[in-house]
Amino acid sequence: xxxxxxxxxxxxxxxxxxxxxxxxxxxxxxxxxxxxxxxxxxxxxxxxxxxxxxxxxxxxxxxxxxxxxxxxxxxxxxxxxxxxxxxxxxxxxxxxxxxxxxxxxxxxxxxxxxxxxxxxxxxxxxxxxxxxxxxxxxxxxxxxxxxxxxxxxxxxxxxxxxxxxxxxxxxxxxxxxxxxxxxxxxxxxxxxxxxxx
Numbered sequence: 001x002x003x004x005x006x007x008x009x010x011x012x013x014x015x016x017x018x019x020x021x022x023x024x025x026x027x028x029x030x031x032x033x034x035x036x037x038x039x040x041x042x043x044x045x046x047x048x049x050x051x052x053x054x055x056x057x058x059x060x061x062x063x064x065x066x067x068x069x070x071x072x073x074x075x076x077x078x079x080x081x082x083x084x085x086x087x088x089x090x091x092x093x094x095x096x097x098x099x100x101x102x103x104x105x106x107x108x109x110x111x112x113x114x115x116x117x118x119x120x121x122x123x124x125x126x127x128x129x130x131x132x133x134x135x136x137x138x139x140x141x142x143x144x145x146x147x148x149x150x151x152x153x154x155x156x157x158x159x160x161x162x163x164x165x166x167x168x169x170x171x172x173x174x175x176x177x178x179x180x181x182x183x184x185x186x187x188x189x190x191x192x193x194x195x196x197x
Contacts, residue, residue, distance in 0.1 A: 038156065038157050039155055039156060039157070040057055040065070040067070040140075040149065040151045040155050040156065040157045041057075041136070041139035041140055042056050042057045042058065042139070043055060043056060043057070043099070043101070043129050043136050044135045044136050044139050045131065045133050045134075045135020045136060046129045046130060046131060046135070046136065047112070047130040047131070047132045047133070048112055048115075048129075048130040049127060049128070049129055049130070050115065050116060050119050050127070050128040050129075050130070051119070051124070051125060051126060051127050051128055052126075052127030052128075055097075055099060055127055055129070057151065057155055058155075060097055061153065061154070061155055062095075062153050063095050063096070063097045063153065064091075064095055064096045064097070064150070064151070064152060064153060064174065064177040064178055065096075065097045065098075065099060065150075065151040066084070066087065066096060066097070066098045066099070066148060066149070066150055066151075066174065067099050067101055067140070067148070067149040067150075067151065068080070068084050068098065068099070068100045068101065068146060068147070068148055069101050069103055069137060069140070069142050069144070069145060069146060069147040069148075069149075070100055070101070070102060070103075070145055070146045071102060071103060071104055071105045071106075071109055071145050072102065072109060072114075072115065072118035072119075072122070073105065073106060073109060074105060074145045074146065076145065076146055076163060076164050077145050077146040078122075079164050080146045080148075080164055081122055081124075083167045083170075083171075084098060084100070084126075084148075085122075085123065085124065085125075085126075087170075087171065087174060088125070088126045091174060091175075091178060092126075094178050095153075095178055096174060096178060097126075097127075098126040098127070099126065099127050099128075099129060100124060100126060100127070100128040100129070101128075101129045101131050101136050101137070102115055102128055102129065102130050102131060103131040103132075103134055103136070103137045103142075103145070104132060105145065110132045112130065115128070115130055143162075144162040144163060146162075146163065146164070147160070147161070147162050148160065148161045148162075148170060150170070150173055150174065150177065152177050152180075153177070153180075158173070158177070159173045
């Protein structure tokens with residue numbers, strides 16, 4: 001009787017950890033509201049970096065950063081991956097930096113060789129941080145795979161999305177931040193204050 005109960009509980013926990021319904025989490029973007037956007041925590045406790053030297057948000061200040069929490073065996077993460085790769089390719093020359101934070105769900109996902117093979121198999125060319133000890137995951141207060149955090153040029157988290165979907169909305173937010181950054185640079189070059197949005 002105990003074994004079937006444990007099996008059912010384990011299945012429920014695994015289903016909740018990597019679920020398509022996660023996008024219905026009530027967290028809303030804080031951009032454009034009276035609330036102050038939370039500062040993004042830095043990448044911490046990273047075991048290895050793939051496709052990049054070690055990054056820090058301090059060094060990425062002035063860039064728009066999309067942090068994607070994922071794990072290579074999560075089907076929802078695999079479904080989101082083509083969009084994240086498209087955004088990286090489409091906007092990298094305009095100031096977007098995509099960082100995949102791979103936080104493993106299963107033991108075999110902790111093995112660097114397995115992660116490197118998955119990155120190669122999926123054709124991921126943006127930086128990937130191996131977060132085996134959940135240090136960056138916990139610093140962000142994250143609870144879901146996949147999870148997207150959009151960080152503005154000042155280092156504030158201005159948009160979050162959990163699970164699959166909302167691709168158009170996420171891309172609109174990316175474009176908005178990139179456009180604001182371009183407007184601020186043009187205004188700075190002309191020696192005038194940027195127009196408020």
